[in-house]
Amino acid sequence: MPRAPASLDSADGAQSVRRAMAILRLVAAGQDRGVRLTDVAAMSGLTAPTVHRFLKVLMDETAVEQDPTTRRYRIGHEITLLGLARPGGVSIRAIAEPYLAALAANVGDTVFLSVRHGADSVSIARHLGSHPIQVLSIDVGARRPLGASVSGIVLLAGMPPDEARALTQRNEKRLKGAGRSVKDVLAAVDACRAQGYTYAQAGVMPGTSAMAVPILDPAGTLVAAISIATLAERLPRDRVRGVLAKMQEQVRLVTVRLGEIERARPARR
Template identity: 40%
Template sequence: MKAASTTAKPARPDRDHPGGTQTLHRAASIVRLVAARNRPGMRLTDVVKFSGLQRPTAHRILKGLIAEGLLTQDPESRLYSLGPLVFELGLAAAPQFNLSDICRPSLQRIAEKTGDTVFLSVRSGHDSVCIDRKEGSFPIKTFTLDVGERRPLGAGASGLAMLMPLTDEAVQEIVRANATRLVGYHNLTVPALLAALAHSRVLRYAWNDAHLADGAATLGLPIINRYGHPFASITVGAIIGRMTETRRAEIVSILRDEIDLTEKAVRNPNQP
């Protein structure tokens, strides 16, 4: 069952972003908010609610973003969605952010070895964003994530994997920022998320069997960059009946081997 989501941190107090910097921060926050609800679109009332901005301010920024092509508004439904400029900028930036290209062979091998669906996600602020997906041969598929889908970190194994290596202080900051959004994921609460994180740390891999889809389970591991920060994750999703402890151990072993290759490629991009 798909979970509705919103995104982006609430707008910070004005003193943190004086002048033009404040406006830029607000505009970027709204773009992230709309990106999280891009498929159905987002109402002005929801932008106001989740951005923490006053209605006139939010409306003014939305009009500016539409004028620049960063957002569009459906003339009938009045819902906001991402504009054509976002797509164009993404194409221009793609050669510099080629994690999908680096990981594609690994994702394919994992899908072939496990027979299940494999997801590649990256961290974006307090969210995780799915950027690639490979299907295995098992006839019952578990599509718990769509490519381009954005979720709060911790609402699923992909985000849990990226939270695992962080300090408790960093985790608390992220969880506080996302607290009001978690309810959209099977009524996930902050205590439940923190319990899932603690359990994942004991297991030494991210594990989620409750907060995404009925009858599905997902496990995963983080990808660490050259600076020691978890910036992405690879996860495997399957029906819960396939995720026995023995099989989970097998999948984790496969993931570790492929993530080792990925981390070497990320840390040494110029080496063949």
């Protein structure tokens, strides 16, 4: 006899929702090239048949789509439509946009804005510089496990140490897929806490370098990370201090703007 669908009020129903959301996040994290079913199964800890069953339902709902040639999965149109329904407001992206543009113009290289979402860093803005060769290491909307990039290191460094360590350990499989070990990530996070920024002489893409700094609100709470990706020859160690000063100046202006917006809000009763 066929099993009745699980109610959302039941433990099985709630677990199914959590599994579906976990699978969606993994698909979103591989949005650059798409992800294989076996990748999602390995990173989620679920069996391949279970993952396939969830992906089929998500495809039926157009939340996920599959490339007919590569058979890889990507986020579908329904997720975009749901995102458009989110109530408006002043976002960190809107606040930071002019300062990102100024930084890109000043250093000549690609500037990214990233935020934390769960166990991932999500790129929410990108500005190109004036140099003829720009490093487009990630698309807007793409996700990576925290620690897989300089932005993720900065975002982890802004978390309480125990929480950052536990989250990094939970991300171990996904980090391994990105060529990073838990030990290396935690060492980079410690260094970032000590110096206030992170620098990767070898960036995510071969032949590139990257660095990132945190954006703090006036209360000192981390809200986002600004990063730069460029050709390795354009960011040797002896240029880091100069580029860092330019990044920190724009971050300072973002923090000032955040304070102005907070003070302009009506007082809560």
